[in-house]
Amino acid sequence: MRILLIEDDMVLGAAVRDQIAADGQSVDWVTRLDVAGDSVRTTAFDLILLDLMLPDGRGIGFLKGLRARGDVTPVIILTALDQVSDRIEGLNAGADDYLVKPFDLAELSARIGSVARRYSGDPNPLVSLGALQIDLAARSIHRDGKLVPLTAREWALFEAFLARPGQLLSKAQLEEKLYAFDAEVESNTIEVHVSRLRKKLGASVIETERGMGYRLGKS
Numbered sequence: 001m002r003i004l005l006i007e008d009d010m011v012l013g014a015a016v017r018d019q020i021a022a023d024g025q026s027v028d029w030v031t032r033l034d035v036a037g038d039s040v041r042t043t044a045f046d047l048i049l050l051d052l053m054l055p056d057g058r059g060i061g062f063l064k065g066l067r068a069r070g071d072v073t074p075v076i077i078l079t080a081l082d083q084v085s086d087r088i089e090g091l092n093a094g095a096d097d098y099l100v101k102p103f104d105l106a107e108l109s110a111r112i113g114s115v116a117r118r119y120s121g122d123p124n125p126l127v128s129l130g131a132l133q134i135d136l137a138a139r140s141i142h143r144d145g146k147l148v149p150l151t152a153r154e155w156a157l158f159e160a161f162l163a164r165p166g167q168l169l170s171k172a173q174l175e176e177k178l179y180a181f182d183a184e185v186e187s188n189t190i191e192v193h194v195s196r197l198r199k200k201l202g203a204s205v206i207e208t209e210r211g212m213g214y215r216l217g218k219s
Contacts, residue, residue, distance in 0.1 A: 001156070002026040002177050003045035006036045006062070007078065008054055012101070012165040016078070017050065020112075022161075023139075024152030026179050033057045040066070044074055046177070047112060052079040052090070060093050067094035074115045078103070107148060113137060116163070127162060130218045132201060134162070141201065148200050153178060157193045161206060161216040170213040190214075 003020055007013040008031040022140050028043070030036050033054050036179055040048070048066075054060040063071040063075055076097040078176045087098050089165060099108060117136060125137035133142045141148045150158065160169065160177045171190050177187075186192075194206050194214060207217040 001159070002028070002043070002113070003047045003049060004036065004039055004043075004045045005029040005049045005053065005058075006033065006059065007031065007049065009051070015105060016108065019109060021110075023093075023109050023151060023153075024178075025112075026177060031055070033059070033062050036062060037065075038041050040071065040073070044176075047116060048075045049112075050075055050095070052077060052081055053072035053088075060089060063090070063093045063095060074119050074178055075109055076115060077109075078108075092135050113139075122162070129162075129205070130202065130206070131215075136162070143201060150197075150200065154193055154197055154200075157190070158197055158201070158205075161204045161214070168209055168213045168215045173213070 003025055004022070005013060005016055005027055006144070007016065007029065009137060010031075013029055013031070017027050017029050026040060028045075031054070032037060033056050039045075050059045050063060054062075059077065063077075066073065068077070074096045075094065076099060078099050078101060079090075080101045082100045090098050097111050098119070099111060114124070115137060127134040127137055129149070131144050133145075134140075136159070141150065141158075156178055157174060160174060174190050185205045194208075197206055198204075202218075204217045207215050209215065
């Protein structure tokens with residue numbers, strides 16, 4: 001997934017960014033709402049992490065603006081505002097989840113996964129694909145009963161295919177899901193990761209449409 005983090009606390013922002021990156025997701029971190037607005041107008045994010053108190057305004061207004069424009073990108077609020085009235089206001093404005101600071105980073109990862117699964121149309125974290133048994137919550141894959149270790153990037157790429165079964169994904173779309181604005185991407189990065197996934201999970205797990213892209217196959 002590609003995630004937009006809107007947070008002006010530099011220590012917390014760095015910790016959240018590093019956690020998301022360790023999970024194999026791509027993250028773009030901004031500290032102001034005006035920059036966040038420019039970002040969502042030019043990039044298709046899979047999820048937004050939103051602080052409510054930013055230097056140039058309140059996150060609630062930003063969220064209401066998104067929903068008023070018909071933007072249905074999932075939003076998780078991250079804030080120190082812990083009153084019930086604050087939670088109600090955030091959820092009524094269109095947030096999908098509300099996490100009060102300070103929070104455990106592992107819980108944040110779990111909340112991100114939960115919201116993403118709901119938006120994919122299947123909240124069940126257990127998925128079967130041929131000989132593969134996949135636990136999206138535990139981020140684990142077993143093939144014929146044996147655990148298959150994946151790197152963070154391999155997992156993120158495979159998860160992108162699982163979220164869009166049968167859909168053709170171009171190389172550019174996959175790169176956008178895996179890397180933030182400032183990341184340098186080698187020209188053959190996607191091909192290398194796809195090759196490794198096929199070796200680990202089965203040659204037919206990802207199908208190639210030559211010159212067009214890739215789609216989820218059967219293990």
